[in-house]
């Protein structure tokens with residue numbers, strides 16, 4: 220691929236209609252664009268359409284993202300599509316949230332530092348102080364936001380101030396053990412990814428490994444999902460499982476589960492920042 224080609228990602232969703240794929244590929248073709256990757260799904264039950272196109276345009280023919288957005292608006296309106304065109308190399312600004320446990324926070328920061336996650340980390344937010352050295356290690360701001368039942372509302376106001384001040388597009392809840400309020404969930408719909416330490420819908424809430432031990436399950440796992448007002452009910456992005464047996468205590472289940480959590484969370488974050496995840500009601504459509 221010629222290095223100075225411009226690369227873009229077009230995503231579109233809307234009520235199913237004849238001609239949607241054609242107008243998207245025609246739009247790219249009329250720009251002398253080259254389609255590197257095209258995914259489409261039609262949800263027959265919901266009569267909904269989902270598409271993602273990754274395409275490149277030669278530098279000489281590249282009108283720029285703003286022009287592309289203006290040009291596609293007319294087409295999209297005709298099909299009542301919700302859509303976006305973004306620079307394929309765009310690095311979204313993200314905030315990482317943690318509480319006491321550090322394994323998911325460290326794993327996400329390692330994959331960011333190693334270039335696996337194409338994003339800019341604006342800071343580490345926590346309701347405890349024990350993760351501060353990790354932020355210092357990575358040279359990122361540490362936002363200590365302690366919370367009590369009495370201070371939950373002010374804490375969340377400060378939390379959203381930090382989201383706005385850092386212009387963060389994505390929040391990664393890396394074992395952040397505070398339930399976010401309904402108003403926060405409405406403001407963060409589709410841009411706050413949580414890792415729940417169980418194979419949902421099994422064992423919601425806190426202490427899922429103890430619940431799993433008591434139930435005597437033979438498979439444990441972790442679930443990365445968008446947060447919603449209903450705890451652990453949000454649209455699932457990725458799940459990872461591990462076989463277990465009667466010999467594993469809750470502590471050993473937790474240790475085995477840590478890897479599932481790290482893998483599910485980073486895969487979900489990568490899919491999200493590559494604009495491969497579409498909300499489909501309380502479910503998701505994922506183009507891998």
Ligand SMILES: Nc1nc2c(c(=O)[nH]1)N[C@@H](CN(C=O)c1ccc(C(=O)N[C@@H](CCC(=O)O)C(=O)O)cc1)CN2
Pocket residue numbers: 392395396397398399400404413414415416424425445446447448449450451452453
């Ligand atoms: N609105 C939502 N907020 C959060 C969700 C969510 O799905 N919707 N997921 C959690 C993470 N989580 C499980 O994955 C979880 C976090 C916290 C609790 C809980 O009971 N917390 C207690 C306090 C516990 C503590 O301080 O250690 C509480 O908030 O009273 C259950 C599940 C993140 N937020």
